[in-house]
Amino acid sequence: MRSQVDFPAPCKKHLPTKNVGNFGRAIPQRFRSPLRTQRHRTGIGEKTSVTTTTTTIKDELQEDERWKEMTLYLLSTVLERDSLWGLVDPRRVHGAHIRHNAQHVGKHGIVTLEDKTGDLPQWVLSALRSLSHWRGTDGLYEGFERDVFRSVIDYFQKLPEPLLTYHLYSLFSRILVKHPTCEATALLAVQLLCLLLPPWQRRYLQLLLRTAARLCSNVDLPPLEPGLGTRALVVENLSPALLRSPNGGEGDETLNHALTSFLLDHADEVTQVPAELLVQLAQHHKTHSSLQLQKQEREGKGKQHSSASRSTESRRKALPQIKPPLLKYLARHLRQLPGLH
Template structure:
């Protein structure tokens, strides 16, 4: 059975100390295992839970640097760092880590297996299937981006003092694994698990046929016993093959353009609102951006007046008028001869 396999891999006598099975949704396990695309990435039924287009485009930009087709050229020095900061800020504002608080103890239990590569990989394969599908998909996309950035020698350094690989782990560890109580997990331990996940993400986030057989046995067992825990094990049926629906040419063009322009619009706004650079540098960066992406620039600044708001004119005080300046200059008295007739 599925849980028995997890218990065996973790080397535990019981899962009670690390996992509350009432919090496990069997439908999530099935979706994560079977609703996937050709790359093994989870496909979501609820499209509102997808990553925003602009953050997905930003991630693709760095993951495929410098061959990302939507970015023709650098707009200014440090462009790639601003893109990276945008991604870090987005994942940093999540209310819960991707591995969730509910399954925190399960993933912490894997830490003791990191020296045993095969067991650690299998334990993480099973544990990651417990995640809500939207969490698993975001985890897949994030760690894949982290791995590609770490190995990309063409990407300029994203930090002056920290190596790129170390920066990836430092930037995203907390949004992948953390506890409600910050004292429960040492940052170094979290970094080790995230590093292992990043280095082995292709194996860990892949579902082998042997694991699928455990899932099928688990679902059959649930259906036979009709076990339902407060609505968590609800109708765990195997999904039908996913399908695509046709869209119009106009809709496709809209999705393509908005998907690529949103990260650029976000970066333009960042330049416009940046108070840490001089007005001279801001004008220079805006001019460079306008030259490279005139359409995006025109949407944000449709008229010269909207652009002028960023550069308020200083009130030039007129020099005080001195009283003596109002007086006529001294004119010497010219005596003239009088001629008597």
């Protein structure tokens, strides 16, 4: 299999050279803690700003946790399990990733990255775009499209980790086994699992799946391998780039190919945010807001009662204090007034 750097001269001339052959590029760093980021941005001595920032960060972390809890709860329900313990480590599931994947998307539904250095190299993006919109007259020489395809597959297969990640291997490999006859249930489970991916891996997955699906349906594309259909070739080469066993090897090849075929069939759907999750979150937010409002009302009434008590005490203390001798003087003179006897 030829890599990008082995392209013949006519092919190299028409492809971007930036990052060409950079198959071993480092995986982007995990999202930095928002608390750490804000701590560096806030000046020393800005007490009001620090208090506001701390409150905002606390709210953000609580919201991240709600997304995580709801997603895992719905996933366990779909898989008909009381718990996901033993299948996924909750400590490796980040609510911030789930929220980002759901809320930061472009007009075509592809997740966007805040850190652009974590995106695919420009030559890979160009190659994917070329394959997605391939026409019969695009080839510069015979076999040009095959070289582009192999170069892209080679890049994804050489990433340090498959796109569906090692720690989600057990869950992904069980989906089609547990729901072989219920496509809607399997699709919902895959949608929830894809939300757990780090944003950069979710973006890579979206771009690769959509390109592969268009390749399989492109009637103008010449055969990429003599004697082998385009779809069969795509599934065979795409499978190890998507899912590999963390114990080494590709795992169950039949299951991996079945999952890859399922992903290709639903390339535009698997990374959509499930409506069921959004409904659950909306109901949770409604309940939480109602409880918060009740709490604020109770606290407000308590403050009003306390304020009224303090006001009464203040008025009592403000009354003039009459000394005993003066009281005797006033009493004696009042008794001398006519009509008081």
